[in-house]
Amino acid sequence: xxxxxxxxxAQVVRLMxxxxxxxxxxxxxxxxxxxxxxxxxxxPDIPRRAFxxxxxxxxxxxxxxxxxxxxIGKDNSVKLLSPFVEGGQGISTGQAQIVGEELxxxxxxxxxxxxxxxxxxxxxxxxxxxxxxxSTRSSYDxxxxxxxxxxxxxxxxxxxxxxxxxxxLTTEDGVVIHAASGRRVPYGDIAAEAxxxxxxxxxxxxxxxxxxxxxxxMPRLDARDKSTGKAIYAIDQKVDxxxxxxxxxxxxxGTEPENLANEAAVKAMPGVHSVHKLPGAVAVxxxxxxxxxxxxxxxxxxxxxxxxxxxxxxxxxxxxxxLLAALKASSGSGISAEQAGDVEAAFASATKVxxxxxxxxYLAHAQLEPPSTIARFNADGTLELWMPNQMPELFQLFASxxxxxxxxxxxxxxxxxxxxxxxxxxxxxxxxxxxAILLAKATxxxxxxxxxxxxxxxxxxxxxxxxxxxxxxxxxxxxPVAIKVRTxxxxxxxxxxxxxxxxxxxSSAVEGLVEKPYAIPNRSMELVKFPHPVTIAFWRSVGHSxxxxxxxxxxxxxxxxxxxxxxxxxxxxxxxxPRHLNLLRTVGELSGGWKRGPYASADGKRARGVSMASPFxxxxxxxxxxxxxxxxxxxxNLWIAFDPGSxxxxxxxxxxxxxxxxxGLSATLFEExxxxxxxxxxxxxxxxxxxxxxxxxxxHVEIVESGAPMGGVGxxxxxxxxxxxxxxxxxxxxxxxxxxxxxxxxxxxx
Amino acid sequence: xxxxxxxxxxxxxxxxxxxxxxxxxxxxLGMTGTKYGCGVAMxxxxxxxxxxxxxxxxxxxxxxxGQSRITTIESIEEDEIGRKVVDAWVDIQVxxxxxxxxxxxxxATSLLKQNPHPTDADIADAMTNLCRCGTYNRIADAIRxxxxx
Numbered sequence: 001x002x003x004x005x006x007x008x009x010a011q012v013v014r015l016m017x018x019x020x021x022x023x024x025x026x027x028x029x030x031x032x033x034x035x036x037x038x039x040x041x042x043x044p045d046i047p048r049r050a051f052x053x054x055x056x057x058x059x060x061x062x063x064x065x066x067x068x069x070x071x072i073g074k075d076n077s078v079k080l081l082s083p084f085v086e087g088g089q090g091i092s093t094g095q096a097q098i099v100g101e102e103l104x105x106x107x108x109x110x111x112x113x114x115x116x117x118x119x120x121x122x123x124x125x126x127x128x129x130x131x132x133x134x135s136t137r138s139s140y141d142x143x144x145x146x147x148x149x150x151x152x153x154x155x156x157x158x159x160x161x162x163x164x165x166x167x168x169l170t171t172e173d174g175v176v177i178h179a180a181s182g183r184r185v186p187y188g189d190i191a192a193e194a195x196x197x198x199x200x201x202x203x204x205x206x207x208x209x210x211x212x213x214x215x216x217x218m219p220r221l222d223a224r225d226k227s228t229g230k231a232i233y234a235i236d237q238k239v240d241x242x243x244x245x246x247x248x249x250x251x252x253x254g255t256e257p258e259n260l261a262n263e264a265a266v267k268a269m270p271g272v273h274s275v276h277k278l279p280g281a282v283a284v285x286x287x288x289x290x291x292x293x294x295x296x297x298x299x300x301x302x303x304x305x306x307x308x309x310x311x312x313x314x315x316x317x318x319x320x321x322x323l324l325a326a327l328k329a330s331s332g333s334g335i336s337a338e339q340a341g342d343v344e345a346a347f348a349s350a351t352k353v354x355x356x357x358x359x360x361x362y363l364a365h366a367q368l369e370p371p372s373t374i375a376r377f378n379a380d381g382t383l384e385l386w387m388p389n390q391m392p393e394l395f396q397l398f399a400s401x402x403x404x405x406x407x408x409x410x411x412x413x414x415x416x417x418x419x420x421x422x423x424x425x426x427x428x429x430x431x432x433x434x435x436a437i438l439l440a441k442a443t444x445x446x447x448x449x450x451x452x453x454x455x456x457x458x459x460x461x462x463x464x465x466x467x468x469x470x471x472x473x474x475x476x477x478x479x480p481v482a483i484k485v486r487t488x489x490x491x492x493x494x495x496x497x498x499x500x501x502x503x504x505x506x507s508s509a510v511e512g513l514v515e516k517p518y519a520i521p522n523r524s525m526e527l528v529k530f531p532h533p534v535t536i537a538f539w540r541s542v543g544h545s546x547x548x549x550x551x552x553x554x555x556x557x558x559x560x561x562x563x564x565x566x567x568x569x570x571x572x573x574x575x576x577x578p579r580h581l582n583l584l585r586t587v588g589e590l591s592g593g594w595k596r597g598p599y600a601s602a603d604g605k606r607a608r609g610v611s612m613a614s615p616f617x618x619x620x621x622x623x624x625x626x627x628x629x630x631x632x633x634x635x636x637n638l639w640i641a642f643d644p645g646s647x648x649x650x651x652x653x654x655x656x657x658x659x660x661x662x663x664g665l666s667a668t669l670f671e672e673x674x675x676x677x678x679x680x681x682x683x684x685x686x687x688x689x690x691x692x693x694x695x696x697x698x699x700h701v702e703i704v705e706s707g708a709p710m711g712g713v714g715x716x717x718x719x720x721x722x723x724x725x726x727x728x729x730x731x732x733x734x735x736x737x738x739x740x741x742x743x744x745x746x747x748x749x750x
Numbered sequence: 751x752x753x754x755x756x757x758x759x760x761x762x763x764x765x766x767x768x769x770x771x772x773x774x775x776x777x778x779l780g781m782t783g784t785k786y787g788c789g790v791a792m793x794x795x796x797x798x799x800x801x802x803x804x805x806x807x808x809x810x811x812x813x814x815x816g817q818s819r820i821t822t823i824e825s826i827e828e829d830e831i832g833r834k835v836v837d838a839w840v841d842i843q844v845x846x847x848x849x850x851x852x853x854x855x856x857x858a859t860s861l862l863k864q865n866p867h868p869t870d871a872d873i874a875d876a877m878t879n880l881c882r883c884g885t886y887n888r889i890a891d892a893i894r895x896x897x898x899x
Contacts, residue, residue, distance in 0.1 A: 453789055
């Protein structure tokens with residue numbers, strides 16, 4: 001009863017625009033206008049239908065058809081159908097601000113929903129996704145223009161209704177006003193005729209000097225619903241007549257259920273409807289989820305023997321320690337990710353050479369909402385799905401393949417996400433929707449699959465375990481004149497989107513190691529590709545999540561080896577980059593003036609570390625203050641200067657930096673998903689500790705708007721945290737920690 | 751059938767005695783404001799008040815409910831302290847993804863009902879719910895705001 005062939009990973013390849021993912025890729029593309037063209041040229045085998053869900057829709061210019069975005073009620077209510085899914089990053093509020101500013105409707109009156117699949121929403125350089133800290137910066141201009149175009153339509157419709165010239169009309173919070181006669185026409189009264197008008201080209205945009213909403217710290221639209229239990233996530237959805245399903249996943253990825261010893265007894269358990277074998281899993285459907293879960297966990301399953309390690313299968317002897325050893329031992333030849341100057345000559349004439357190996361573990365997303373999906377086959381032959389996702393059209397494509405029906409027969413609902421951090425892309429066995437589709441097909445009823453926390457830990461896609469070897473050449477003054485990095489591993493961009501998008505040296509594996517702002521004249525960074533057998537993931541800040549720790553941690557080793565203060569050395573090497581210099585000085589001042597320590601405090605010695613990072617088009621400078629308690633690291637303060645170029649909502653930007661800092665600290669201190677004997681050793685928050693209140697430091701954020709092109713906001717606060725903390729630990733203990741998390745080690749101060 | 755009182759209303763529930771209160775609330779009674787996060791009473795997303803005491807409902811079996819009065823997030827604004835907590839949560843802009851916040855609001859309400867002026871140590875002791883968005887500092891700020899009246 002093995003209904004489906006597993007998702008072909010090749011199908012996942014080349015569906016997402018590279019600009020969403022990394023700096024490196026972003027910089028290859030000069031404008032969004034060119035983006036769609038370049039995408040098509042670069043990736044001829046893209047399943048274009050993923051982005052053309054409306055049959056016979058003809059060519060649609062994304063972001064231009066006003067009725068696809070705005071629903072205006074007779075009561076003058078405004079609903080915005082957003083290209084993006086809200087997962088805590090505040091995108092719904094930001095989109096309302098951008099559109100509301102130009103539409104002239106107070107954003108606080110907006111209701112924002114994630115739009116269904118459709119070509120109108122492919123506003124991220126020609127495709128649609130929520131990720132890569134890319135939503136606002138990619139759609140800002142398009143959605144401003146859409147709002148302004150809509151306002152113009154309301155003015156023209158009112159002019160016609162009132163029999164006056166459009167130029168004699170103004171607007172005020174959703175009302176067209178004819179000042180000469182005092183007449184007022186609410187948008188809701190003329191919505192039908194306004195939205196039927198042909199949109200005008202080149203409607204002028206509002207002068208930013210007159211902005212009322214953009215750049216203002218507007219409250220989030222969803223704060224009250226989220227504080228009163230009224231916000232509805234995928235897990236909260238219910239449809240009539242649905243069965244609840246729980247699953248038990250194979251302990252080894254790639255093995256299959258062979259035999260169910262007690263199937264009859266389980267079928268007889270209270271409320272149980274049916275028992276199923278699925279690819280890599282068994283499932284029970286029942287009239288409540290608790291009954292389904294109890295039953296499926298009672299099933300005595302014999303699984304097939306683990307196969308040798310391969311893509312999508314994990315062998316019985318696989319271990320994360322073994323993989324790290326293999327990465328370290330690799331003698332494979334590298335692909336150049338960055339090359340400058342004459343590295344060998346610089347090393348040959350060096351006064352001092354230092355070397356270090358850095359590694360970071362597999363990480364789980366551990367978002368608080370466990371994944372779920374409801375699948376329902378409707379009488380008209382359509383398949384309707386309610387599921388967490390960051391790319392509705394891509395999920396629609398894969399769902400259609402699983403169900404064996406045309407893509408345009410799949411209806412996708414994209415509820416708000418109970419945290420995502422990169423969790424809700426298509427990760428093959430890492431998503432529950434194929435199971436829901438198969439179970440709905442098999443039972444003839446709507447089915448809601450919910451993964452228990454334990455089953456989520458078995459199948460969550462993981463931030464790759466990573467390894468880099470550094471060496472540096474110092475001159476007679478103790479200044480670094482050359483740096484070499486050899487990275488061995490794999491990034492998610494190359495895994496899922498191929499070399500055409502990720503580049504020969506997978507940008508998601510090397511970002512944070514390359515394009516650093518420091519004036520070290522001789523540089524050689526190379527990537528040795530080494531595939532992981534496990535399902536790897538995008539995880540908040542992707543390659544930056546470990547690489548900035550590696551590089552900035554090694555930077556302090558270079559400083560110490562040369563007898564330099566790490567803050568002063570950074571200032572010196574930032575010589576001619578005013579944006580970075582300003583940011584580093586800003587964080588110094590924010591922290592009360594740079595002091596490395598150790599210095600005395602009421603609760604023992606403390607010390608500070610500094611780091612810089614350039615993630616997702618934004619820039620950060622971070623200082624951490626730490627002490628030791630019972631041999632473990634305690635972080636007291638994080639100071640972060642953050643320059644995303646320009647912003648939409650300073651309050652949301654600040655809260656995103658706070659949130660990214662917390663996740664970065666969680667990974668630095670505690671997180672590690674270990675494989676032993678081919679099996680993940682974490683099954684819940686007891687065996688995968690995440691940051692709790694007792695380790696949350698004070699976080700001080702200063703936003704710097706340099707006026708540079710708008711960068712990302714959701715992820716960039718994260719990468720600087722690890723190195724700032726580790727560098728502070730080095731200042732306190734003399735120990736430069738080269739392997740995370742810090743909880744693995746016990747420290748004593750020097 | 752078991753009788754339980756939730757938010758001042760009596761319900762008859764057909765479920766096994768070992769069914770966690772969480773699943774009775776969510777799947778039987780359709781009150782989905784109380785969240786499932788870990789199922790092992792670690793994360794606190796499922797926190798409800800049982801006779802005013804913050805309790806993790808994922809490990810609280812139906813058979814233990816008895817005559818206790820259960821308060822969930824759905825009725826939290828009917829409670830004077832609960833309403834102030836919600837207002838502070840909105841004012842301080844605590845939620846991000848929001849998934850843990852039902853449980854956080856319940857835990858904060860329980861704390862403030864028993865201890866109207868908690869110290870930072872009291873807050874640390876009472877507020878052990880996990881938040882993957884890391885909103886811990888804002889949660890503490892919101893509690894302090896309510897305590898300050």
